[in-house]
Amino acid sequence: MAGSTFGNLFRITTWGESHGKGIGVVIDGCPANVKLSEDDIQAYLNRRKPGTSQYTTPRKESDSVSILSGVFEGVTTGCPISLVVMNESQRSHDYSEIKTYYRPGHADYTFDEKYGFRDYRGGGRSSGRETIGRVAGGAIAANILKDLGITVTAYTKSIGPVSIDYDHFDINEIHNNAVCMPDAKASQEAEAFLQKQMEDMDSTGGVVECIVHGLPAGIGEPVFDKLDANLAKAMLSIGAVKGFEIGSGFEAASMAGSIQNDAFYSEDQKHVLKKTNYAGGVLGGISDGSDVVFRVAFKPTPSIFKKQETINQNKENIEVQIKGRHDPIVVPRAVVVVETMAAITITDLLFANMTSQMNKIKEFYQK
Template identity: 70%
Template sequence: MAGSTFGNIFKISTWGESHGEALGVVIDGCPAGLKLEAKDIQDFLNRRKPGTSKFTTPRKEDDEVSILSGIFEGKTTGCPISLVVFNKQQRSADYSEIASYYRPGHADYTFDMKYGFRDYRGGGRSSGRETIGRVAAGAIAIKILESLGIKIDAYAKEIGGVSIDYNNFDLKEREKNPFNMPDSKAASEVEELASKKRAEGDSLGGVIECQIKGVMPGIGETVFDKLDARLAQAIMSIGACKGFEIGKGFEVASMFGSTNNDAFSIKDGKITKGTNNAGGILGGMSDGSDIIFRAAFKPTPSISKMQNTVNKSNEEIEVSIKGRHDPLVVPRAVVVVEAMAALSLVDLIFTNMTARMDKIVDFYKN
């Protein structure tokens, strides 16, 4: 299957299915000497694993990572890093019924049209469990970024139409509620709404916002590999993501040049900007400001509420989806957004090392 590899220099390939034996990732291009142990990766996998609250799928998985290669005596060797997480709680029988019809909002129909058949057990490669490999690899990318003083934080900005109030913003609060919202009041409102929709057999969508601090200016390539273009590709590749914007995003369409442009000035001897409508990226390259983007995620399509669809015999039918599903994907997608942002940045930072001849001479001559 094409399309399972991401990156040019820091490159990852994810593999595995929701109800297969295991899922994992191979990371190529990680420099030698990075301190890394299983716990560094496990901490991130724990943030996305199922069964952590009544608002996630009841499927219970430890999602325990095993490092198969590329690490020796607590450091990366420069060779490919292979990571695996074994599935332990598959209940494929829950999905046998859907082999004969196409679930609304899912990839069932498109997989059949492309390949002529599909792995219907939990969605196969289109399942949210595919993100295990992304998050595991992203944990390594985040370690690299941390060594450069770069910090990535994502959180749920809005769920089901309930948005956070930036006057109440507290990133620590994100860890205290099951919705990854940095606003306790908004989280309480979402809990009430999510409980209501869950009881009705329905689901919720939302918006994840991500802030990246400490990125040096000049990261990103011109034309096709712009930083914002690569971030958009990375985030839009996450299942259920239906929209992406950076900085003021779609709001710029109603602004004027005089209000949208970020004026430059000097502060403490350094070039800075008075505003950050551009979201930290100009001409496809980082400008040294915080990079801020948002991603819209659709409601979970697997709902028990009755829906209309068709089967393989071209008959119109009604279905109620059974199985173990998240009533909303946003909380568990937060760490996936962080991972994909980190993977994009590391790859472009490594690419940037060959952008200037003087830097190459400095590296090899000094």
Template identity: 65%
Template sequence: MAGSTYGNIFKITTWGESHGKALGVVVDGCPAGLSLSEEDIQVYLNRRKPGASRFATARSEDDKVEILSGIFEGKTTGTPISMMVKNKDHHSADYSKIASYYRPGHADYTFDEKYGFRDYRGGGRSSGRETIGRVAGGAIAAKILKEFGITLNTYVASIGPISISQNRFDLDEIDKNELNMPDKVAAQEAAAYLETLIKEKNSAGGTVECIVQGLPTGLGDPVFDKLDANLAKAIFSIGAVKGLEIGDGFAAAHTTGLHNNDAFITDAQGHITKKTNHSGGILGGISDGAQLVLRAAFKPTPSIAAPQQTVNKDGEEITIEIVGRHDPLIAARGVVVVEAMTALTLVDALFANASARIDTLKKIYK
């Protein structure tokens, strides 16, 4: 199977399956001398691990990370960093029935068509548990970005019909509710909505928003390696993501040029900046110095206990009710995955940009 590596200079390769012995990642291209510990990685993994709330799968995993290589005396050595998380609470028997049929909304059918074989235990490589490697690698990327004063704030902006209000927006609220929403009222309303869906054996979709502060101008290239194009690949590679917006996104299609264009102005220090940020921090595929704003749309969890129609491998139409432990909502645990993939993309762009100008290279090698 190809396609498990992401990035050009700073890159990750994820490995492992949902019900295998372990999952992990190899991070290549990390500079030497970065202070790094397992605790730095664990903070991010704790944000995505199962069993953390009543709206997450009841699968009980501590997701304890082990760094196997690339660190010496608390600092990166410049060699590949290999990290592993062991699986402990996998109930493979819960999935024995699905070997003979195709679950609606899942990759069962496409896997069989492509490979003629699939690991049906929890979805194998297409499981959300594969994101453990992405988040571990993203934790390193986020730490590198912090060295340059670049920070990411990521949260759930909507669940089903319920959206956060800018009038009640409070970043401190994100860690105070189970749904990672920066709006206490919206979080309460969304929780009540999800409780109703759980009783109906149903699930909900949601939107995750990521805001990046401190990004310099000049990241990204104007043709195939546009910053927004690479971000799109990174975010769309997350299994449940079905849509992406940067800046005004689809809303821009309903406005005019006079509204959508961001006027350039100079700030009090005489620096060029923008009066508005409809572009979301990217112009012509290159970062423009404003905050980067992106939104990812997550589909509802496809594994639901309500009766659904499908077919088995013999093409016979059947009705199924999926058993096991599943999230009624993907978006809340998807927050840190979106943040990780964004961080990975930005670090790769930051490193690539170092060779964009001869005067920059001269500063490095003088």
């Protein structure tokens, strides 16, 4: 299987299956002397682990991370960092019957067509548990960004028909409710909607919004490795993601250029500012110094307990009713996945930017 590596200079390679012995990640390109402990990584993993609310799968996992290499006496050594989280609560028998048919909305059929074989225990590599490696690696990237004064903050913008009201936006509220919304009133409405979906044995989707604050102008390459293009690839690589937009996004198609164009100004003839941010902090694939703002759309969880129509491996039409332990929505647990994948993307492009001008190289090497 190809395609388990993301990034160039700061690079992660994830491995493991949902019902295998463990899940892990190898991080290449992390500089030496970054302060790092298992607690730093665990804080991020705790935000995505199952069993934390009634809206997540009841699968009980501690998701405890172990650092196997690349860290000595509390700092990174510059060598590859290997992290592992052991699976503790596999119930593979819940999935034994699905080996003979294809679940609607899952990758069962496409895996069979591609490999002629699939790990039917919870989806194997296509399981949401694969994101453990991303979050663990992204926690290190976020640590690097923090040292540079750059923050990445994601939150739930909407769940089903319920959206946050920006007039009630409170960033401190994100970790005070089960759905990670920065709006207390909207979170209550979203939870009521989720409860109804669960009673109907159904699921729902939603939108995660992310803000990158403190990113300097000049980050990103102007052609294939645009900042927004790489963010889009990072987000669309997350399971269940069906849409990505940055700044005004699809709304830009109906806007006039006189409105969409962000006017520049300066208060001190030194710093460049913008009166609006419809561009979402990116111009020509390069950061412009304002907040990078993007949104990611997640489809409803495909594992629902209603009867559904499908086919078996003999291409016979059948009805199925899925068993097992499943989230009625992936969005609240996906918030930290969006955050950490953004951190990985930005860290990688920051490192690449160090070679963009000769004077920067001279400044580094000439003592």
